[in-house]
């Protein structure tokens with residue numbers, strides 16, 4: 001069985017020791033080196049050409065995210081698995097965009113880490129399950145509008161355009177020479193026709209339909 | 216009762232007049248007084264002079280006519296007695312030539328027949344009877360109004376009436392010419408006096424009203440909040456004293472305003488420092504939890520896993536798994552705590568990512584539907600103080616929605632318009648009356664207002680009971696700050 005060579009990049013010495021103990025106990029994994037900042041990491045990667053880099057996002061002098069491109073350049077064939085505390089999808093997006101192959105949370109390290117390492121080594125992507133859902137939410141289908149923008153009355157369109165641009169009800173009333181109550185009525189009716197439930201949904205709708213270009 | 220009605224009417228008139236007079240400015244009032252006085256004096260003097268002159272000239276003309284008539288009578292005595300008609304005629308002609316004002320002269324003999332007269336064509340009818348003198352009278356004068364003007368007709372008996380009567384008519388045309396000339400002279404003098412008076416009055420009112428108008432300007436400026444204006448002191452009179460008093464008041468107000476502004480600035484700086492220190496402290500603790508405590512716990516977790524891997528005893532493995540569960544839970548809680556204190560996303564990835572994360576947590580925690588739209592924040596960075604303020608504001612606003620609104624849907628919009636950033640947090644809940652908000656009470660909405668004000672922004676609340684609530688928070692965006700933060704690279708870690 002081929003032994004996969006792993007480089008640990010983490011600023012926490014005790015954690016590195018624990019990881020080395022855990023990974024070396026696996027017959028197919030072997031830790032060949034450690035680094036605690038991105039500069040030594042890049043040197044180590046170039047010298048050792050590991051199969052996999054286990055990378056923390058917070059390093060002694062700077063960001064692990066910023067280090068990913070240079071690590072990839074130093075060893076184009078090495079796989080990069082991010083191991084971090086951060087569970088915000090923003091970090092996941094940026095790590096994947098920079099060239100990482102997987103994303104594991106430290107709090108799940110004991111249960112998932114080894115499986116994740118093997119998956120990434122096989123050439124697959126691994127992302128912590130709780131994060132995948134949030135990443136994919138963007139792709140969920142949006143409910144289409146009940147009726148199109150053109151079916152709205154002139155007044156409703158005027159009011160909604162101003163609501164979407166962020167004007168207050170008082171400002172809209174002043175601008176269109178209406179009472180705030182009437183503005184509210186036009187707004188509610190227009191939103192109902194479009195099947196929108198909130199101002200944010202209206203802004204998104206306006207954006208999707210190019211309605212926010214300056215009048 | 217009647218007097219009461221009259222006094223009532225008088226009062227009404229007085230008010231009506233005062234409404235007209237009171238409405239015009241001081242210049243018009245003074246000019247009116249001067250003009251009125253001059254014209255009144257001029258007209259009165261003219262009328263008086265005309266009357267006097269008229270009287271004097273008339274008397275003079277009468278005396279003149281008497282003198283001429285007596286002269287004619289004296290010189291006509293012999294001629295009449297001798298019945299020398301030609302002599303009489305020459306006498307009358309000479310008299311007329313010597314007195315240009317003499318309209319006519321004629322002589323009547325003792326029988327009452329006209330024996331000589333100066334009328335070329337014919338003797339006018341009615342003239343004869345106009346003035347009948349009796350022989351014991353010295354003379355008799357009558358003022359006749361003829362179609363050629365007034366005429367003094369004087370009759371004098373000749374030789375005590377035994378030889379007839381001499382009559383002369385003296386025209387008053389010269390009198391009228393003189394009166395007209397004097398009147399027009401007086402009127403011209405009056406108009407010139409009025410012109411001089413008006414010029415003098417205009418100058419006077421300018422001198423009087425200039426300082427008053429200046430004081431009005433000063434007062435307006437003070438009312439408008441401009442305490443830097445001072446009025447110039449023109450004269451040493453009451454207006455000068457008023458000017459001094461108003462200037463002193465402006466000084467005092469300016470001083471008070473300066474002190475107030477200083478205090479306000481100090482307070483704002485103080486609050487800004489407190490907020491910054493609080494954020495710094497939270498950030499430090501969150502980092503500490505993340506970097507040391509969590510890493511140590513992760514090491515523990517991994518160590519436990521290794522321990523379990525190396526030992527086959529099921530008893531031990533079960534105990535180790537329990538421990539791993541506990542450590543995992545503690546790690547999770549610690550992480551949540553650190554994020555609550557201050558999410559590292561806010562510093563590392565910016566406002567949009569932090570709000571997305573916070574909203575996701577709120578959805579999971581409260582079951583509320585929360586829509587989010589941040590069309591203009593495509594991962595770009597804003598001024599850190601602004602990002603922190605907006606994050607805290609959204610946090611407080613959403614907390615209020617969850618706690619007070621009983622809403623089903625909330626919405627957060629952050630957009631940019633005309634160099635300003637606007638965050639709009641809206642819910643469809645029960646609403647409240649923003650006017651009833653206490654200025655000193657709860658920290659929530661007042662805190663939002665305060666945070667906004669410290670960054671030159673402001674908060675608008677639109678809400679009514681039963682109608683949902685919308686908070687608008689608006690900040691100015693500095694163009695330079697926008698650019699410099701937009702291209703700063705992301706960074707993670709310490």
Ligand SMILES: Nc1ncnc2c1ncn2[C@@H]1O[C@H](COP(=O)(O)OP(=O)(O)OP(=O)(O)O)[C@@H](O)[C@H]1O
Pocket residue numbers: 615616618619620642644645646647657658659660661684
């Ligand atoms: N979205 C909302 N919907 C309905 N009522 C609201 C909403 N936001 C605020 N209120 C009302 O305004 C009051 C003041 O809110 P504020 O946030 O200032 O204080 P608080 O939430 O009561 O206390 P705290 O200081 O803990 O925030 C609330 O008590 C509530 O009655």
Ligand SMILES: [Mg+2]
Pocket residue numbers: 611614615657659660
């Ligand atoms: Mg509150």
